[in-house]
Amino acid sequence: MIEQPYVYRRAELAEPDWTRFPGWAQVTREEWESAQWQRAHCVKNIKQLRQVLGSGLSEEFCADLERDQRERATMSMLVPPQMLNTMAPATAAGEAGFTDAFYADPVRRYMIPVFSDRRTDWPSHPYASRDSLHEAEMWAVEGLTHRYPTKVLAEVLPTCPQYCGHCTRMDLVGNPTPVIAKHKFALAREDRLAAMIGYLKATPGVRDVVVSGGDVANLPWPRLEAFVAALLEIDSIRDIRLASKALMGLPQFWLSDEVRAGMTRLGTTARDRGVSIAIHTHVNAAQSVTPLVAKAARAMLETGIRDVRNQGVLLCGVNDSVGALLDLSFTLLDGANIMPYYFYMCDMIPGSEHWRMSLAQAQTLQHQIMGYLPGFATPRIVCDVPYVGKRWVHQVSRYDTELGISYWTKNYRTAVEADDPLALRREYAYFDPIHTLPTAGQQWWLDRAPGPEAVGLTPVGTSLSPAAQ
Ligand code: SF4
Numbered sequence: 001m002i003e004q005p006y007v008y009r010r011a012e013l014a015e016p017d018w019t020r021f022p023g024w025a026q027v028t029r030e031e032w033e034s035a036q037w038q039r040a041h042c043v044k045n046i047k048q049l050r051q052v053l054g055s056g057l058s059e060e061f062c063a064d065l066e067r068d069q070r071e072r073a074t075m076s077m078l079v080p081p082q083m084l085n086t087m088a089p090a091t092a093a094g095e096a097g098f099t100d101a102f103y104a105d106p107v108r109r110y111m112i113p114v115f116s117d118r119r120t121d122w123p124s125h126p127y128a129s130r131d132s133l134h135e136a137e138m139w140a141v142e143g144l145t146h147r148y149p150t151k152v153l154a155e156v157l158p159t160c161p162q163y164c165g166h167c168t169r170m171d172l173v174g175n176p177t178p179v180i181a182k183h184k185f186a187l188a189r190e191d192r193l194a195a196m197i198g199y200l201k202a203t204p205g206v207r208d209v210v211v212s213g214g215d216v217a218n219l220p221w222p223r224l225e226a227f228v229a230a231l232l233e234i235d236s237i238r239d240i241r242l243a244s245k246a247l248m249g250l251p252q253f254w255l256s257d258e259v260r261a262g263m264t265r266l267g268t269t270a271r272d273r274g275v276s277i278a279i280h281t282h283v284n285a286a287q288s289v290t291p292l293v294a295k296a297a298r299a300m301l302e303t304g305i306r307d308v309r310n311q312g313v314l315l316c317g318v319n320d321s322v323g324a325l326l327d328l329s330f331t332l333l334d335g336a337n338i339m340p341y342y343f344y345m346c347d348m349i350p351g352s353e354h355w356r357m358s359l360a361q362a363q364t365l366q367h368q369i370m371g372y373l374p375g376f377a378t379p380r381i382v383c384d385v386p387y388v389g390k391r392w393v394h395q396v397s398r399y400d401t402e403l404g405i406s407y408w409t410k411n412y413r414t415a416v417e418a419d420d421p422l423a424l425r426r427e428y429a430y431f432d433p434i435h436t437l438p439t440a441g442q443q444w445w446l447d448r449a450p451g452p453e454a455v456g457l458t459p460v461g462t463s464l465s466p467a468a469q
Helices: 035-040 046-056 059-071 098-104 106-111 189-202 221-232 257-273 291-302 322-336 359-369 439-448
Strands: 139-141 151-155 208-212 239-243 276-281 307-314 339-345 380-385 389-392 398-400 405-408 428-431
Touching: 046 059, 046 098, 059 098, 098 106, 139 189, 189 221, 208 221, 221 239, 221 257, 257 276, 276 291, 291 307, 291 322, 307 322, 322 339, 322 359, 339 359, 359 380, 380 405, 380 428
Parallel strands: 151 208, 208 239, 239 276, 276 307, 307 339, 339 380
Antiparallel strands: 380 389, 398 405, 405 428
8 A cells, every 4th residue: 555645535424413503402304404494594693603502602702703793804694504513513512622623613714703713913915905806897787797808707696695704705795894894786686687688698709607696596596597598598608607605505595496496497498509507616625515515416417507516715724735625625526526626715805814825835735636636626726816817826927935926927808908008918916925924025014014016016905914903
């Protein structure tokens, strides 16, 4: 037997026992498997969290959470029971050590962030910004981001059944928090969706539409089906991807009779027209892939759609190791027929430095995961570079590891730089978390913070720096 850095073992999926939580001790399987019950029992605040978990959750944790919500959180709390049940799955809420297990849990770390998780030296990078990918600047019509030549992102709604602490669309998605007011769409939903369809009919160069939000699982099913059916009517659209973390966070939605029947109708039409429909979900930890999640993914594949793929986010403290990434990828592939596709580096939004990693670390992880999974299922680790778009982490053109600044180039224009003759020759910057830099690099930033002009770049928005603590 040759010793290997990673040892593959096929994992059995398990639905943790929800009755281990005092608040759900009497919940039946029928209730648990109802999307309506799940939505009605989402945990939205500390009081509800205590009611579910009981006195096993310490006062210290609750105070830590309360401070985070008051001073740092960019997303409000919304955790479906399905997701909460996967946190600290092996520990009963009343057992000694429950709070420690809850603190350490990878799903808790990104769904229920607490103040002590975050960096106190650099909680935000000086270049962090709301809408860090400038999606709204690239709206062709409200909510329709045209960032790549042949594909668009349709933000059909600004809500989700679950809110992730690191949400890249924190500018738009979810409820306001004490530190972040949310952007509001100006147009009514029907007018927005109609304008999107109108733009796509008039723009035959677009062949690929990501239908997202938010999460499409929060759009009433008949409205979502009508929107996708309208896309299927446009001859130039060949790929449709439905973005839904709820396939994992609320699989009960995708398993409901209404949704299965509707997806079968859409899948049949798509096949008849030679169009691919796929669901893109967002799973960051292997423990989230439970039998119900696998059942939902398989139910969707049975409707005739082309694929269910995963776009996870690479997050320190959650999945920043070769073992975590490969365990997750194999569990998705073996247990649920979900294709591991991408891991995004966490974007440069305010308050995300404790989750972000350097480009060098991401490159190392990409190297470490090669060769274990089938090539078609080996996820690519990508950096979404502001104004450039997704780039494989090894595509960097220049990298100053002392200052933590990587430089990238692009090979297409967006409307934003339509008249810029240098757009395709310019270098665009991405920044490592400052706490990961060598001492000289950290000092360089300390001497300059928060002055982005120091690196000769146009400021894209600044946030908390040490000087603002
Ligand atoms: S599901 Fe996606 S859009 Fe919704 S909060 Fe999470 S990351 Fe943001």
